[in-house]
Structure formats: structure tokens, C-alpha cells
Amino acid sequence: MAIMQSFQRIYAILLKEFLQLSRDRITFGMVVMIPLIQLLLFGYAINTDVRHLPVALVDYSNSSISRNMVAVIEASQIAKITRRETTIQQAEAALNNGLVKAIVVIPKDVEKRLQDGMVASQVIIDGSDTMTSSLIARIGSIPRQIIQGYSNVAGNKLFEVSFFYNPEKRTAVNIIPALAGIILTMTLIMFTAIALVREREHGNMELLITTPVLSIEIMIGKIIPYIIAGLVQVTIILTLGYFIFDVPINGSVVQIFFATLLFIAASLTLGLIISTAAVTQMQAMQMTVFVLLPSILLSGFMFPFEGMPKPFQWLAEVLPATHYMRLMRGIVLRGSEVAYMLKDAISLLLFSILGMLLAAYRFKKTLD
Amino acid sequence: MNDLAIKAKGVTHKFGDFTAVDQVDLSIPKQKIYGFLGPNGSGKSTMMRMLTGLLSITAGSIEVLGMQLPKDAEALRLRIGYMTQKFSLYDDLTIYENLNFMAKIYNIPKNNIHKRIQSQLNTYALDRCYKQLAGSLSGGQRQRLALAAATLHQPELLFLDEPTSAVDPENRRNFWETLFDLCDQGTTILVSTHYMDEAERCHALAILEAGKKRADGSPKQLMTDMSAHTIEIDGSNLREISKKLGLLPDVLSVAQQGAYLRVLVSNKIKNVEQWLQQQQPELLRGRNINVVRPSLEDVFVYSTKEGRQ
Ligand SMILES: Nc1ncnc2c1ncn2[C@@H]1O[C@H](COP(=O)(O)OP(=O)(O)O)[C@@H](O)[C@H]1O
Ligand SMILES: [Mg+2]
Numbered sequence: 001m002a003i004m005q006s007f008q009r010i011y012a013i014l015l016k017e018f019l020q021l022s023r024d025r026i027t028f029g030m031v032v033m034i035p036l037i038q039l040l041l042f043g044y045a046i047n048t049d050v051r052h053l054p055v056a057l058v059d060y061s062n063s064s065i066s067r068n069m070v071a072v073i074e075a076s077q078i079a080k081i082t083r084r085e086t087t088i089q090q091a092e093a094a095l096n097n098g099l100v101k102a103i104v105v106i107p108k109d110v111e112k113r114l115q116d117g118m119v120a121s122q123v124i125i126d127g128s129d130t131m132t133s134s135l136i137a138r139i140g141s142i143p144r145q146i147i148q149g150y151s152n153v154a155g156n157k158l159f160e161v162s163f164f165y166n167p168e169k170r171t172a173v174n175i176i177p178a179l180a181g182i183i184l185t186m187t188l189i190m191f192t193a194i195a196l197v198r199e200r201e202h203g204n205m206e207l208l209i210t211t212p213v214l215s216i217e218i219m220i221g222k223i224i225p226y227i228i229a230g231l232v233q234v235t236i237i238l239t240l241g242y243f244i245f246d247v248p249i250n251g252s253v254v255q256i257f258f259a260t261l262l263f264i265a266a267s268l269t270l271g272l273i274i275s276t277a278a279v280t281q282m283q284a285m286q287m288t289v290f291v292l293l294p295s296i297l298l299s300g301f302m303f304p305f306e307g308m309p310k311p312f313q314w315l316a317e318v319l320p321a322t323h324y325m326r327l328m329r330g331i332v333l334r335g336s337e338v339a340y341m342l343k344d345a346i347s348l349l350l351f352s353i354l355g356m357l358l359a360a361y362r363f364k365k366t367l368d
Numbered sequence: 369m370n371d372l373a374i375k376a377k378g379v380t381h382k383f384g385d386f387t388a389v390d391q392v393d394l395s396i397p398k399q400k401i402y403g404f405l406g407p408n409g410s411g412k413s414t415m416m417r418m419l420t421g422l423l424s425i426t427a428g429s430i431e432v433l434g435m436q437l438p439k440d441a442e443a444l445r446l447r448i449g450y451m452t453q454k455f456s457l458y459d460d461l462t463i464y465e466n467l468n469f470m471a472k473i474y475n476i477p478k479n480n481i482h483k484r485i486q487s488q489l490n491t492y493a494l495d496r497c498y499k500q501l502a503g504s505l506s507g508g509q510r511q512r513l514a515l516a517a518a519t520l521h522q523p524e525l526l527f528l529d530e531p532t533s534a535v536d537p538e539n540r541r542n543f544w545e546t547l548f549d550l551c552d553q554g555t556t557i558l559v560s561t562h563y564m565d566e567a568e569r570c571h572a573l574a575i576l577e578a579g580k581k582r583a584d585g586s587p588k589q590l591m592t593d594m595s596a597h598t599i600e601i602d603g604s605n606l607r608e609i610s611k612k613l614g615l616l617p618d619v620l621s622v623a624q625q626g627a628y629l630r631v632l633v634s635n636k637i638k639n640v641e642q643w644l645q646q647q648q649p650e651l652l653r654g655r656n657i658n659v660v661r662p663s664l665e666d667v668f669v670y671s672t673k674e675g676r677q
Contacts, residue, residue: 005475012472016461023460207456207517210420211473212445 009213013221017195021225027191031229035183035236039176040244053136054082056091056100060108068147069106069121069158078138079104092124101126102136104159114150119160137161176241177328178301180234181321184260184267185295186288188230192271193284195222201280215363219356223268230264231257238332251331258338259327262348266320269355276362295321323347373398373525373556374419378428381414388414390579391428396558396572401551403573404560405668411579412560413453416529419558420450433525446474449523451514453530453560459503463494463513466502467520474521488516492546508539515543519550526550528559532566544569564665575671582671590667596620597640598662601629603655612648621669632670 021028055073059066073079083100085091091103105122107113113120125136140161144150147158196218199205208218238256241247249256270291278284295301298316316322323344330336338345374396381389389411396402404412417423419432421441430437435444457466467488471481489495492512497505502513511531518526528547532540544566551557559570567573567587574584583590601609606629610622613631620632637643641657662670 008472008475008478012469015472016458016465016469019465020458020460202459203452203454203456204458205456206417206422206452206454207450208473209422210445210448210450211470212442212475213473 005212006214006217010217010221013213013218014224017222017225021229030187031191031232032236034187035180035233036240039179039183039237039240051077052080053078053101054099055079055102055104055136056083056085056094057081058085058088058091058103058105061106061110063111065111065114065147066106069110070104072142072146073104073139076139076142079136095124095126101133102139104139114144114147117156119156120144120158121160123159123161125161125163133163137163175301176237176245176247177332178299178325180237180260180328181263181299181324182292182296182301183233183237184230184263184324185321186292187233188226188264188267189271189274189291190285190288191226191229192222192268193274193278193288194281195226196272196275197278197281197284216360219272219359219363223272226268226271227261227264230267231260234260247332249332250335251337255331255337256328259324259331259345262338262345262352263320263324263327265352266324266348266355269352269359270320272359273355273362276359291319295319298322299325301325317347318351320348320351371398372396372431373433374558375431376419376428377430379415379418379425379430380427381411381418381423382426388579389418392574392576392579392581394574394581394584396556398556399551399554400571401547401557401559401569403567403570404558404576405562405564405567405573405664406560406576407562407672409578410576412576413529414579415576416450416527416558416560420448420527421445422450446521447523448525448527449518449521450527451518451529451531453533455502455510455514457502457514457517460501462499462501463489463505463509464498466513467517470517470520476521484520488520492516507534508536511535511539511543515546519555524554524556526555526557528557530560530562532561532563540566564663564668567668568664575668577672583667587664587667591662591664594662594667594670595635596662596666596670597633597635597637598660598666599631599633599640599644600658600660601631601644601652601655602627605651609648609651612651613644616647620673623669630666632666 057070059070070081074081079102081104083091083094085094085103088103088105091100091105094100095103102123102125105124107121110120123136123139125133139159140157142158144156144158199208234256238247238249242249271288274284274287274291278287294315298312299319299321300316301321326344327338327341327348330341331338372395374394376392376394379389379392379394380387392411392415404415406412414423418425418437419430421437421444424438432444433447437444458469461469464485467485468481471485476484486495489498492515494509494512494516497509502510505513511534515528515531518528532543535543547557547559559566561567570587572584572586573590575582575590585593606624606627610624610629613619613629614622618634618637620634622629622631624630631644633640633644640659644657645652
């Protein structure tokens, strides 16, 4: 009976929230427009035409096998041999001057290396160009079995990839799943925080407090519409990513939504905590930015996580965005599952539970 | 038998170092309209918020409908209704949606909600505009909507914080008629105001000023008990008399009302007409000086005199 009453009250708040959301054109528009615009901005900024990247070839072997290997690279459409150099030094100069994005070096003894199962050849990539480097790096995943006559020979890589200048490879493919984390952080934390602070600022809370509704009911009722908003956003981001930026969706959609729900829960509780601290909507916004910046800078979205000093890594571990990015990159790009990344999933869950408790504790049903 | 709706003893609320309500005792009878009369900032809202369990009590004790605050605050919520000073329903919901929301919050059984809302819409003359957004309503409509929401769950005790401040006189009259209807049906009403005429309609009231209770009782009793003389002086050149009399320590207040000067004089003075003549013989010669019945405003001015000095 008490539970039914509680449900009725939560339902009342939820319904009200939807009505308000549907009439608040700006917020409603933001739910859709933020992922749309941000994705197009970031995506296009990163995603220039990335096929047939110019590559220099240094072929010391000049054999049928080396020609076969070159054909394989060109057939992948990733790269195109635009220069043939006789020495590595010449090729490096071309790389240095930005004439090519990578160098393919095929050694004299490539045939023997293939037979012995050794690394057959080397690809040196200009890592300073973050847009292209990780694309070329895909050459590294071409299996040696593709070379005629060696389909049965197991062994080391056909092409060993190494990076010049910037060891961290990233592309739109890498960015877009992570961008989902940033967009959700930005919109969800802000929307929840503001939705509650607005209620207090407009004096609605003064009335609500004198009714039988419990603070936890207010919070749950407030959160659910934004959970849905978050799922809509992720759908927009990944759909655009897939169709416009060729982000391969390797993992299952169920897994993506599962990870996203975990992250949404964490973001929303963060929004609730902010709402208990902020007095005005402006303050809520500022506090959101306060969370957003480290989420952008430390989560591995901007800079490689592994390259950060330890204290920053610890800080990053506290941010929900860090865990979500790992989950998303794992699921979307590597086809992994939440179950294989339990550490991140549990971190998000723990964050949500502790956050909810803190918010409910701080959200006193009094005005002072 | 407990015929008091509210018993408060030594109730104090501090915002930091600032004492907004200071040692107030209250005894508010059931099924009556009780008023808080006081200027802005006198602590009416703060007092009301403590009585509704919205604000903590710094010191003192409060018993509402036989329940202790803040211990029983949650249990009390179904039995009280509260109309905030600032409109606190949702501007972006319609009248009907707002009431529907509140009905659910109060767990009114699903089957009764529509009927109950209809009856409220009728009672508060909102049935023609129930589809209108609350944000687009006139002051009077908003006030009626707020009252309809506050009484939706038929509370025994109703708190109204300056309910008529944004309402024209006609609507105010009707509003008070509604209050008496509610009172007649058994509801206890606590209403705050800074209008004298409204305070005078209450069965009983407390005069608040600077967080302190300066006087309480029925309007009539307050007027009879006032320990000061009320005098009216007529004639011309009233501004000058006003200035001169205002300087006398035993003159508590001087205010012009049209063709008259209304003077409050301490009742330490006997024979007050004669005494006044003696103070300003030239100025007052030949004028009518009459002792009149005090009004509630006189009581108010008299009892808040202390704070203003
Ligand atoms: N949240 C608050 N923090 C600090 N001071 C407050 C707060 N609310 C009210 N006050 C102060 O307490 C006094 C009483 O305010 P209030 O109860 O609103 O008066 P009234 O309702 O009679 O106009 C005022 O001086 C006001 O400035
Ligand atoms: Mg007030």
C-alpha cells in the first residue's frame, strides 16, 4: 500500500517532468541538438578523407613477394605508394617534410623472414597527424597469411608498425564513442542539476516539501526522463557515427545501452549532488563545467590516459567519464562486452549508489 | 479535550546570527481564522514555515494538531495545506495539470481525482480556464489556483502566507468569503497579511514585528485593551501640528487621515484633550479635539511602536 502510494507520487513527478520537458523547447532541443552539432563539429574536424594516404616505399628486396605485399597494402585502400625511395634516409626526409604519412620498409631477406615466421617488414608512421596515424596503423593488422604461398605459415606480423613523433594513435573512430561520454556528461549533469535547482529557485520546492512526497521520490521521478534523454543522445551519436563517420559498431547494441545506462545513472547522481549544493541555476551550470573539464581532459578523451602522471590517473578513475570511455571503446571498437570490463562497470555502479545516498542525505526536506 | 490547532512556546528561528523569529508563544484555536499581522520582514513567513515543518526550530517547541514538530513532520503533511507567499505551482503546466499533479502527490485515490478536481475548479471559478497554463493567469486566478491546490486533499489546517498580496479588492473580498466557507466546514486557517482590513476579519490575530509577537487576541479585544488614547484633531495647517506633536515623548504617533490628524497618546496622561491644548495652546485653539474609538491600525501602530524606535 505504502509502496503503491510511493509509485503514484513518483509517477506524478515523472509525468510532470515530461510535460514540462515537452514545453521547454530549449531543453528539448538541446537533448537532440547537442549531440548532433557536437558530433558534426568534432567528427568533421577530425574526419577528413582518410583513404589512400600517401606512403613512401623503401624496397630492399625488390622481389615478387615485396610486390605482392605492396599490392596488399594498396588493395586495403588505406594507403597508396606515392614515392619509391632507395634509402630509409630519403624516405624519412619525405616523412619529415610531410610528403608522405608513412614509410613501408621491406628488407632484403623478406622471403626468409616470412618462412621463419619473423616480422616480415616495417611500417613507420607519422604519429603527429592524429587523424591519419591510427588508420595507417591498420596495416599492422594485415595477416601474413594473405601473401600467396604463406597461407599456412604461422608466425609474427607481416608489418610491424611503429610511430614517429606521437605514439598515441587516434581517429574519429576512437573519438566518437568517447565523445558520447563527454556529451552525456555535459547534458545530463547539467539538466538534472538545473531541473532541481530551478524547482527550488521558482519556489516549487517550498510547496513540495510540505506534501507527503519523499525526497527520494522527487529524485527518482526527476531522473527517469533524463535517463531516456541520455539513451536518445547515445543513439543519435552512434547512428551518426556509423553512417557519417564509418565508426564500426563491433559490439552489440544491448551491451552499448547497458554500459550507457550505468554511465547515465552515475552522471545523473552527480547532477543531483550538484543540485543539492547549488542555490541558483547559474551555480549549477558552473559546477557542471567544473566536472566537465576534467572529464574532457583526464578521461582519456583528450590525452592518453597512460601518459598522465599518477595523481591525475587516480583523479581520472573517480570520474564516471573515464570508465564509460573505456567501456564504449571496448564495446564499440573491439567488440568487447561489459562482462569483460567488470572493473569499469562496477566503478560506475558504485559511483551511482554512493552518489545517490549522498544526494538523498544532502537533499533535506527543509528549507534551511 | 484539545481545542487548540497550534500550540507554540518560545519559538525562535535564527538565520546565522540574525534572529528572524524571537521567542514567540502562540495558541491558535481550531476551526477559526487566525491572522499574523506584521510589516514586511517581521517574520510572518518564517513563523509559518516553522509551523509547516519547512524550517527547523532553533529554540522552543511547536505542537500542531496534537503532533510534535519536527518529529512528526512527515505524518502531519497529509493533514495540512500550505499556500506559499510566492506562487509555487508550475508555470508551464495548465491549471488542470497542476491540480492533477498535486492530487497524485497527495495520493488521492485514482477514481476520485477527476471528480475532486472538477469540484475544486467549480468552487474556485477556474472551470472555464482549466486548460490555461498557470504562467499566463491573472493574479486572482493564480491565487485561486494556489488555494484550490492547497485544499485539494481537504486538510484540517490551512496555512496561507499573504494570499492576497497580488489580488485586486474585488477578488480579495471573494477570497475571504471562501475562507469563511472553509472555516465553516471545519478547517482551521492561519493567514498572514499586512492589510489592516484583512486582519480585522480574523477571529483572532497576533501582531508580529521584528520577529517578536507584540500583541494577540481578537481584533475587538485588542482595540479595547489598547493602553493609549486615540485622538482626532481637525482644522487647517495640520502638517505643522503634526510636526510639533510628534516631538512630544508621550505622543506615540501622529498621522494625517484626510481632514483629520490621528494622534496616539500614552495613557499615562489623564485628561488627554486638556493636556494637548496645554502643549500647543496657539496651534490647537478653537479646534475639535475628540477622543475616538481605536481602530486595529491604531493598535498596530501602538504595539509596533517599540520596534521602530
Ligand atoms: N533564508 C533566509 N536567510 C536569512 N535571512 C532571512 C531568510 N529568510 C528570511 N530572512 C529574514 O528574516 C526576516 C523575516 O523574514 P520573513 O519571515 O520572510 O518576513 P515576512 O514574511 O513577515 O515578510 C527578514 O528580515 C528576512 O530578511
Ligand atoms: Mg513573508
